[in-house]
Amino acid sequence: MPHNITIQKTEKSRISEVDFNNIGFGKVFSDHMFLTDWDGQEWTNPRIVPYANLSLSPATSAIHYGQAIFEGMKAFRNGDAVFLFRLRDNWRRLNISADRMVMPEVPESLFTEGLKTLLSIDKMWVPGSEGSALYIRPFMFATDDFIGVKPSEKYCFCIFTCPVGPYYSKPLRIKVEEKYSRAAQGGVGFTKCAGNYGAAMYPTKLAQSEGFDQVLWTDPSTHTLVEETGTTNFFAVTGDGVITPNLHETMLAGITRDSVIQLLKKENIQVEERPLTVSELKSLHTEGNLKELFISGTAATLINIEGFSHQGNYFDVMKSGNTILSDMVRSQLDGIRHGNIADSFGWIENI
Numbered sequence: 001m002p003h004n005i006t007i008q009k010t011e012k013s014r015i016s017e018v019d020f021n022n023i024g025f026g027k028v029f030s031d032h033m034f035l036t037d038w039d040g041q042e043w044t045n046p047r048i049v050p051y052a053n054l055s056l057s058p059a060t061s062a063i064h065y066g067q068a069i070f071e072g073m074k075a076f077r078n079g080d081a082v083f084l085f086r087l088r089d090n091w092r093r094l095n096i097s098a099d100r101m102v103m104p105e106v107p108e109s110l111f112t113e114g115l116k117t118l119l120s121i122d123k124m125w126v127p128g129s130e131g132s133a134l135y136i137r138p139f140m141f142a143t144d145d146f147i148g149v150k151p152s153e154k155y156c157f158c159i160f161t162c163p164v165g166p167y168y169s170k171p172l173r174i175k176v177e178e179k180y181s182r183a184a185q186g187g188v189g190f191t192k193c194a195g196n197y198g199a200a201m202y203p204t205k206l207a208q209s210e211g212f213d214q215v216l217w218t219d220p221s222t223h224t225l226v227e228e229t230g231t232t233n234f235f236a237v238t239g240d241g242v243i244t245p246n247l248h249e250t251m252l253a254g255i256t257r258d259s260v261i262q263l264l265k266k267e268n269i270q271v272e273e274r275p276l277t278v279s280e281l282k283s284l285h286t287e288g289n290l291k292e293l294f295i296s297g298t299a300a301t302l303i304n305i306e307g308f309s310h311q312g313n314y315f316d317v318m319k320s321g322n323t324i325l326s327d328m329v330r331s332q333l334d335g336i337r338h339g340n341i342a343d344s345f346g347w348i349e350n351i
């Protein structure tokens with residue numbers, strides 16, 4: 001273990017207080033967390049400690065100037081075995097965010113050793129019931145106590161975990177957003193920086209007050225091209241195959257999106273990664289050629305879209321469509337993540 005991670009275990013585990021049949025999402029935290037500090041030169045003092053509040057100066061740079069990034073990944077239980085899904089892809093994406101936000105990269109060995117040590121201690125927190133998983137939240141934030149806009153010299157990198165149930169419980173109604181934007185050209189849409197999520201809350205709240213579950217973001221210049229939804233990527237199933245918007249700088253490159261594309265291609269289903277306009281989506285619906293809509297993400301997995309609203313008109317997709325293809329992809333993905341289907345992609349790691 002090259003990083004000499006020190007371990008301080010909790011004196012009393014909280015696991016017996018948790019109702020694993022009612023865990024919800026993001027409210028229950030496992031016993032321990034991993035921490036390490038960037039001192040301006042290198043990552044120092046890697047440690048596992050009991051999950052607890054952090055003590056911060058009110059002048060902590062991240063709170064004021066937004067150098068804060070995160071990742072989201074999951075571990076799955078199958079009997080006594082625990083599988084991590086696409087660990088290295090999340091590590092790579094964390095560093096893409098870090099580079100853009102002028103933050104230090106986390107070496108792969110520190111990321112994986114910290115995470116695996118944490119999981120070996122909190123393995124019992126990985127839930128086993130259907131639809132549940134251990135959600136893993138690696139994140140980094142600027143810790144200089146300094147007022148003035150400049151990159152911080154010091155940072156904290158932390159990983160904590162939470163046992164979670166399903167993120168969404170039913171198909172979603174979404175609103176095509178034509179006024180607000182999640183990201184701009186030349187901006188930070190391709191990163192998981194905290195500000196992207198804060199900026200999305202107001203338009204999402206408006207859409208929810210109109211009876212929708214989520215916003216379907218469109219391109220910031222013309223609002224005619226479909227991009228992604230809240231924390232998920234978007235797929236349209238037609239009579240010919242599957243279309244998903246091609247990646248570019250205003251979208252997040254979802255790891256679940258990539259997994260779905262690879263699974264579909266393996267099944268010889270045609271996948272087109274290309275610009276998809278709202279008009280095309282509406283035409284496909286009118287022609288009866290829009291079979292399914294679904295979204296993909298680590299938290300949500302694969303969720304069907306019931307329908308979408310554009311300029312006040314609602315296009316119900318599930319009424320005339322089906323969920324055959326999304327059901328197939330979901331069950332393949334779940335099978336691989338739980339170690340029930342052979343992983344020919346090299347996605348899972350038994351820990």
Ligand SMILES: Cc1ncc(COP(=O)(O)O)c(C=O)c1O
Nearest residue numbers: 231232233252254255256297298
């Ligand atoms: C904006 C955004 N789009 C898409 C996704 C889906 O990405 P992934 O499949 O890696 O969870 C996420 C979640 O991380 C997200 O925050």
